[in-house]
Amino acid sequence: MTTENSNPSYAGDLPDRSLGRKRNVTLKDVAAHAGVSKMTVSMILGGGSQSDRFSQETRLKVQNSARMLKYHPSAVAQALTRRRMNTVGIVLSQQFTSLLDDPYICGLLDGAMAVNAARGQNTTVFTAHVWHDAERSVPLFCDGRTDGLIMISPAIDSDVVQSLLDAEVPFVLVHNEDPDPRAASVSIDNKTAMKALVTHVLEHGHTRLAFLGGFPQSRSATDRYAGYCEAHALLHIPINPQLVSSLGYHYDVGVSETRRLMAMPREAAPTALICGCDKTALGAAKVLKELGFRIPQDVSITGFDDIPDAALLAPGLTTVRLPMKQMGETAANLLLEQIDRQEWTGRREILPTELVLRGTVGPPSGK
Amino acid sequence: MTTENSNPSYAGDLPDRSLGRKRNVTLKDVAAHAGVSKMTVSMILGGGSQSDRFSQETRLKVQNSARMLKYHPSAVAQALTRRRMNTVGIVLSQQFTSLLDDPYICGLLDGAMAVNAARGQNTTVFTAHVWHDAERSVPLFCDGRTDGLIMISPAIDSDVVQSLLDAEVPFVLVHNEDPDPRAASVSIDNKTAMKALVTHVLEHGHTRLAFLGGFPQSRSATDRYAGYCEAHALLHIPINPQLVSSLGYHYDVGVSETRRLMAMPREAAPTALICGCDKTALGAAKVLKELGFRIPQDVSITGFDDIPDAALLAPGLTTVRLPMKQMGETAANLLLEQIDRQEWTGRREILPTELVLRGTVGPPSGK
DNA sequence: TGCCAATATTGTACCGGTAAACTCGATCAT
DNA sequence: ATGATCGAGTTTACCGGTACAATATTGGCA
Numbered sequence A, B: 001m002t003t004e005n006s007n008p009s010y011a012g013d014l015p016d017r018s019l020g021r022k023r024n025v026t027l028k029d030v031a032a033h034a035g036v037s038k039m040t041v042s043m044i045l046g047g048g049s050q051s052d053r054f055s056q057e058t059r060l061k062v063q064n065s066a067r068m069l070k071y072h073p074s075a076v077a078q079a080l081t082r083r084r085m086n087t088v089g090i091v092l093s094q095q096f097t098s099l100l101d102d103p104y105i106c107g108l109l110d111g112a113m114a115v116n117a118a119r120g121q122n123t124t125v126f127t128a129h130v131w132h133d134a135e136r137s138v139p140l141f142c143d144g145r146t147d148g149l150i151m152i153s154p155a156i157d158s159d160v161v162q163s164l165l166d167a168e169v170p171f172v173l174v175h176n177e178d179p180d181p182r183a184a185s186v187s188i189d190n191k192t193a194m195k196a197l198v199t200h201v202l203e204h205g206h207t208r209l210a211f212l213g214g215f216p217q218s219r220s221a222t223d224r225y226a227g228y229c230e231a232h233a234l235l236h237i238p239i240n241p242q243l244v245s246s247l248g249y250h251y252d253v254g255v256s257e258t259r260r261l262m263a264m265p266r267e268a269a270p271t272a273l274i275c276g277c278d279k280t281a282l283g284a285a286k287v288l289k290e291l292g293f294r295i296p297q298d299v300s301i302t303g304f305d306d307i308p309d310a311a312l313l314a315p316g317l318t319t320v321r322l323p324m325k326q327m328g329e330t331a332a333n334l335l336l337e338q339i340d341r342q343e344w345t346g347r348r349e350i351l352p353t354e355l356v357l358r359g360t361v362g363p364p365s366g367k
Numbered sequence C: 001t002g003c004c005a006a007t008a009t010t011g012t013a014c015c016g017g018t019a020a021a022c023t024c025g026a027t028c029a030t
Numbered sequence D: 001a002t003g004a005t006c007g008a009g010t011t012t013a014c015c016g017g018t019a020c021a022a023t024a025t026t027g028g029c030a
Helices: A027-034 A038-046 A048-053 A056-069 A075-082 A097-101 A104-118 A134-142 A158-167 A190-202 A219-234 A251-262 A278-290 A308-312 A324-341 B027-034 B038-045 B048-053 B056-069 B075-082 B096-101 B104-118 B134-142 B158-167 B190-202 B219-234 B251-262 B278-290 B308-312 B324-341
Strands: A087-092 A122-127 A148-152 A171-174 A184-188 A209-213 A244-246 A272-275 A300-302 A319-321 A348-351 A354-356 B087-092 B122-127 B148-152 B171-174 B184-188 B209-213 B244-246 B272-275 B300-302 B319-321 B348-351 B354-356
Touching (some): A038 A048, A038 A056, A087 A134, A087 A324, A104 A122, A104 A148, A104 B096, A148 A324, A171 A324, A184 A324, A190 A219, A190 A300, A190 A319, A190 A354, A251 A272, A272 A278, A278 A300, A278 A308, B027 B056, B038 B056, B087 B134, B087 B324, B104 B122, B104 B148, B148 B324, B171 B324, B184 B324, B190 B209, B190 B272, B209 B219, B219 B244, B251 B272, B251 B278, B272 B278, B278 B300, B278 B308
Parallel strands (some): A087 A122, A148 A171, A171 A184, A184 A348, A209 A244, A272 A300, B087 B122, B148 B171, B171 B184, B184 B348, B209 B244, B209 B272, B272 B300
Antiparallel strands (some): A319 A354
């Protein structure tokens, strides 16, 4: 008799007559509906070992009520007590539209998300429209909506880094040109990669290799240039400064520089074009074809990045593949470790790249 | 004398000796440091009209303390009381990597984010890896970390939509093939767009237009096909079913179908290729060139979407531009309206597209 | 002198959860 | 018989903020 009167005082489906605000179903509602206390519900639905402590009967009662009322726990309330949102933020320094020019970022995001998911963390992505404006973006990063950040950007205002450091928010810099040594970071080894690529070209017998580099302010650009130089030094081949430029990573640069270079007298013109990135290479290839040069019979050409279009070029572009996915994974692991251990490291990871040999490099013409 | 002893009992810079957990600076800390109550701090830092009620002196004192202690309000705690996170979630149905194949999504994101920012809302982006798995993703959407959602996907499991509806989470479907009528949605007018494009081609005098469409399960594909048909009907030109296929929106489909079509006898082969999307058109164009057909002198060709590569084709691809940015803006506005008014509409917005006439359409050869 | 309004500030009760200690009856070993 | 242990929940006190009502303090004015 006494055991029969469960759900005694619950009023039934309340249609929420508080006109204005929307009321969510809370633990308390479920508790009332099931005729138990809040804690009981919390522990049972919270899952894990906690729910073993309750009788089968109670457990079912609670689970039923939760289902009936369509209860969803509030991540916000949970985060408040647990001091943990179980969410990692990824910050992009660009608008999404310009992601199009930086396709590898997507691979990076996928890698990071996969690791987060595997470790039970959610991922959210922000873009810092007003990147330079620390006032605007930093609060967003420090307000507890994420437990840590993966910051993807070649350049970050030192103010922002300082704020993050001050706020003791765990974070990892990815693809940063010159990361703050106090922060964890993940980068690639531009110099070694370019050195290997240029060596590969030199070994085909070329001696006049043009270099269409990025802006000299950019660390990655100078590193790549250093790789170009080292490869030449290694094989004792002199560099002709006239063949070296540093006008940025753009399709149009490939176009204009190639026009300039190929207008040089036959015996001075380069027989190979080392482009700072694939987009430049694509621009260069287009001009080469227009001018009637065959690739690689007349002129060899290389890129850097391995964007999707690189494989579609005919012949396929010989280039360097960046380990995007692996960078994302490394960053996520590095971050989650910091979060779990509650200690900030300045560890710097530098990942190796991979040479992708396709069809745009061959021996120089006449050999 | 009495006014002089402010900050009486505050202990100074506490180095947080609670070993384990990280303690954030809270309102209480600032209050103690400034020698006022929590409420005073909350109201002053909360800004707006509230802070006028306090004396200049108190205000400065509080602001100073906040700055010294590097106080950042907890978005989580604020959200709990305000019942509002001031954050809009954008859900992508794909991995980021495949964003590369869908460049227009980026424009969409930018448009939505711009509106959100202008209306004082933050934006966060999720991807639903396990899209079909409602169990996994729905909790994330209903747990209060966002105030509403913009769901970008051609197809959404009806379970998910139902859950969202049940949870009374405001949301807008974007780019959805066949949106639930109870939900707000933003789409484009595929049929009208394709009709205009095909009419444009027919008006050049073509009579054999191949159609390389998407899968017939997809609403957008059937709509585009309907546009193709209507244009023919309007100009009283019969359709040859042999020239129509529906093998999906892929580069490779463009390649293989074009090979098939152009192998037909001269007087049966199409003089124009209407491709379901730009990628297909790019594949088709490549084959056409390989086979020695000139565009548009021998064969005309059209795309759909206006991806960046479309403009780089030589000659530039005649295609249809989707109003990506505007879609994002519309979606965001629709969503924020729902959030503000706390009422869910099933309003459906259908946005017009724009014809982009470049160089791949001309009169059929022989005319 | 005393009362009211305006000014400046504080106390209290939540928001929706969770950790940890506590209750209460039943079972168990001694 | 008797305290100890155990099973099955419940109570209390927060987490870090905000809304609202309550409380000093001051000055003006009849």
